[in-house]
Amino acid sequence: MKLTATWLRPVIAVMLRYCYLLRGTPARWIPVFAWVAIDIVLWGFITRYLNSVAASGLNFVPALLGAVLLFDFFTRVMHGVAVVFLEDVWSRSFLNFFATPLTIPQYLLGLVVAGTVTSAISLVVMLVLAAALFGLSFFMYGLALGPFLLILFLFGISLGIFTSAMVLRLGPSAEWLVWPVPAVISPFAGVFYPISILPHWMQFIGKLLPVSYVFEGLRKIISGGAVPATSLMLGGGLAVMYVLLACWFFRRVFRHAVRTGILARYSAESLS
Amino acid sequence: MDGVSFEVGRGEIVGLLGPNGAGKTTTISMILGVLQPDSGSIVVEGMDLATDRAQALGRTNFAAVYAPLPGNLTVRQNLRVFGLLYGVSGLSERINALMGQFDLEKLGNVKCGVLSSGEQTRVALAKAMLNQPHLLLLDEPTASLDPVAAREIRARIRQFAVSGAGGVLWTTHNMVEVEDVCDRVLFLSHGRIMLEGNPKTLPEEHGQATLEELFIAVTREPLTQE
Numbered sequence: 156m157k158l159t160a161t162w163l164r165p166v167i168a169v170m171l172r173y174c175y176l177l178r179g180t181p182a183r184w185i186p187v188f189a190w191v192a193i194d195i196v197l198w199g200f201i202t203r204y205l206n207s208v209a210a211s212g213l214n215f216v217p218a219l220l221g222a223v224l225l226f227d228f229f230t231r232v233m234h235g236v237a238v239v240f241l242e243d244v245w246s247r248s249f250l251n252f253f254a255t256p257l258t259i260p261q262y263l264l265g266l267v268v269a270g271t272v273t274s275a276i277s278l279v280v281m282l283v284l285a286a287a288l289f290g291l292s293f294f295m296y297g298l299a300l301g302p303f304l305l306i307l308f309l310f311g312i313s314l315g316i317f318t319s320a321m322v323l324r325l326g327p328s329a330e331w332l333v334w335p336v337p338a339v340i341s342p343f344a345g346v347f348y349p350i351s352i353l354p355h356w357m358q359f360i361g362k363l364l365p366v367s368y369v370f371e372g373l374r375k376i377i378s379g380g381a382v383p384a385t386s387l388m389l390g391g392g393l394a395v396m397y398v399l400l401a402c403w404f405f406r407r408v409f410r411h412a413v414r415t416g417i418l419a420r421y422s423a424e425s426l427s
Numbered sequence: 428m429d430g431v432s433f434e435v436g437r438g439e440i441v442g443l444l445g446p447n448g449a450g451k452t453t454t455i456s457m458i459l460g461v462l463q464p465d466s467g468s469i470v471v472e473g474m475d476l477a478t479d480r481a482q483a484l485g486r487t488n489f490a491a492v493y494a495p496l497p498g499n500l501t502v503r504q505n506l507r508v509f510g511l512l513y514g515v516s517g518l519s520e521r522i523n524a525l526m527g528q529f530d531l532e533k534l535g536n537v538k539c540g541v542l543s544s545g546e547q548t549r550v551a552l553a554k555a556m557l558n559q560p561h562l563l564l565l566d567e568p569t570a571s572l573d574p575v576a577a578r579e580i581r582a583r584i585r586q587f588a589v590s591g592a593g594g595v596l597w598t599t600h601n602m603v604e605v606e607d608v609c610d611r612v613l614f615l616s617h618g619r620i621m622l623e624g625n626p627k628t629l630p631e632e633h634g635q636a637t638l639e640e641l642f643i644a645v646t647r648e649p650l651t652q653e
Contacts, residue, residue: 161514168511172497175504179538246497251554254459254489255512256481414463419456 165257169265170272173239177273186234191227191277192284198223199289218377219347220291222370224281226346229307229366230337231277235270236315237322237333244327249421259406266319267312274311278304296376302387303369309394310365314340316401320408326421345370365394428453428464428618435562435594440584442605442626443598445615446646451598454615455491455564458596460484472561485513488558490551491566498540502531502550505539506557513558525553528583544571548580561593568597569604577601581608602638612638614645621645 177183202215209215243249252262285291293300318333325332343361345353349371350361361367368390372382412418428450435441443451456462458469460476460483469476471483496505503522510518526532529549534542539550548568555563565584569577585608588595599605605612606626614622622629622645626638635641 164511164514168508171511172500172504172508175500175508179499246499247495248497250459250461250491250494251496251509252512253461254484254487255509256485256514257512258481413461416456416462419453419461 162261165255165261166265166268168257169239169262170269173242173269174272176242186231186238187273187277188280191231191281194223194227195220195281195284196288199285199291203289216289216291217295218374220285220289221293221296221377222346222373224285224291225303225307225369225373226337226341226344226366227281228274228278228304229311231274232270232308232311233314233318233337234333235272235274235277236266236312237270237318238273239266239269240315240319241322241330241333244322244330244421247421249418253409253418259409260402263316263402263405266316270312270315271308274308296373299372299376299382299387302382302391303372306365306369306387306390306394309391309398313394313397313401316398316405320401320405323405323412324408324417326417340364340366343367349374363393365390365397368393428457431615431618431620432467433613433620433623435596437561437594438588438591439611440588440595440597440609442609442612443596443615444600444602444605444612444642449615450618451615452491452493452566453618455489455566455596455598458562458564459487459489485558486561487564488513488555488560488562489564489566490548490555490568491564492548492568492570493566494551495547496539496550496554498538501536501538502526502542502553503535505550506554509554510557515557521557525556528556529553545573545576548572548576552580552583556587559592563587563593563595565595565597567599569599569601577604584608602642606638614642616645 198220199216202219205215205219243252282293286293296303314336318336321332322329343350343353343357344364344366345361346366350358350367353361368386372386375382409418412421431450431454433441443454445451453462457464458471458476460480463477469483471486474483474486476483496509500508503526506522506525507518510522515521526535529552531546531549531553534546534550539547542550548571552568555565563584568584569580572580581604584595584597587593597605597609609626612622612624612626612629613620622633622641624632630636630638630641633641633644635644
């Protein structure tokens with residue numbers, strides 16, 4: 156697979172299609188701006204209130220608001236990738252798209268790049284709001300912020316691709332599987348608390364989630380410590396592995412859909 | 428499908444006929460690579476669809492009444508997106524030429540979802556011609572058109588075939604259309620090719636007065652391909 160200009164054309168097509176949709180429909184901007192802004196404002200005031208009542212003098216802004224912001228970024232990446240895929244479900248484009256020379260790697264790369272554009276805009280909105288309204292400075296996380304964002308980004312991509320594959324496999328009505336995934340993950344990921352307080356079976360699951368290493372690291376930095384490089388590498392390694400697994404799973408589901416005829420009769424959801 | 432085997436030559440229009448459920452759309456889906464046959468192979472200009480999928484599909488294109496272009500994009504946006512998907516070079520010029528050819532200039536900024544059936548068919552055909560396909564698959568392209576629009580579309584496709592740019596596989600239930608346009612027809616029934624030949628001489632060869640009567644006879648009482 157060579158990244159030549161010719162090879163990239165179908166990738167650009169997938170991205171361009173989504174750009175046209177974003178440009179043509181203001182409603183598509185609501186998740187990019189509104190939900191993340193609401194989250195930051197809500198949690199910003201909660202942290203401000205906790206700061207005023209907490210006797211310990213602990214600053215909750217970098218701990219709680221920072222965690223919310225990072226988790227929202229992960230959520231936006233995951234939903235961003237899945238939504239670009241769902242646009243094909245909603246407009247019933249599979250037949251037209253997959254009867255072209257478009258390959259699965261090109262399609263997935265197009266989903267990821269298009270989803271990244273919206274999640275990057277969301278990240279900027281959140282950073283500006285958190286800094287301007289609640290004084291959250293991301294510089295306090297130091298150089299670890301880069302690996303944090305990378306791990307969240309990669310894990311978001313992997314779940315976006317995985318849930319897209321599930322919708323492809325189970326039919327359009329399986330769309331509901333996409334939306335609650337971040338909420339299902341959050342108790343195990345230790346977004347707001349150390350995973351050491353969880354029951355052992357939950358800790359086990361938490362340690363398999365790359366995002367848990369980000370939030371553990373975040374708390375280490377706030378308490379004045381340094382994030383162990385091994386922890387970041389483990390989180391990053393898991394995230395890369397999940398991306399590869401998700402791509403493999405999508406390709407497998409696509410082949411199954413072609414073999415069984417689900418792709419050609421997608422709106423029927425099953426052939427039984 | 429069972430033992431279906433045929434070729435479409437360059438410059439040739441082949442009609443794929445058969446009753447509902449005979450396997451016409453299934454055949455087209457297989458050639459488009461969205462449905463995998465249990466056995467056998469599909470070869471487009473020497474390229475096996477199973478092993479050279481992208482190359483084979485790059486030489487193919489299609490228009491089908493059940494596969495409208497995304498309705499939330501404009502005509503020009505759709506043509507640009509699909510032009511990129513098919514790797515068309517000189518895309519802007521190609522789009523302009525096709526919009527002129529299919530009388531779409533005034534509809535360039537109109538979303539496909541609000542077009543009439545005839546307009547949607549013209550857009551689908553413009554998309555199908557984007558990559559100057561060597562194999563054009565048309566699944567009932569005139570099904571929702573009035574007679575005047577249908578005649579225009581037939582003329583354009585005939586022109587495409589005569590130019591020698593590629594071959595056409597055409598499914599329809601309109602027997603007059605078949606006689607008018609197709610060089611050869613395949614009668615498909617119960618997933619098998621029952622008859623093959625020239626639509627102008629085939630009825631007489633099988634003791635029927637018209638192609639429609641032959642169609643009914645084949646459907647009711649399948650003939651053997653001997």
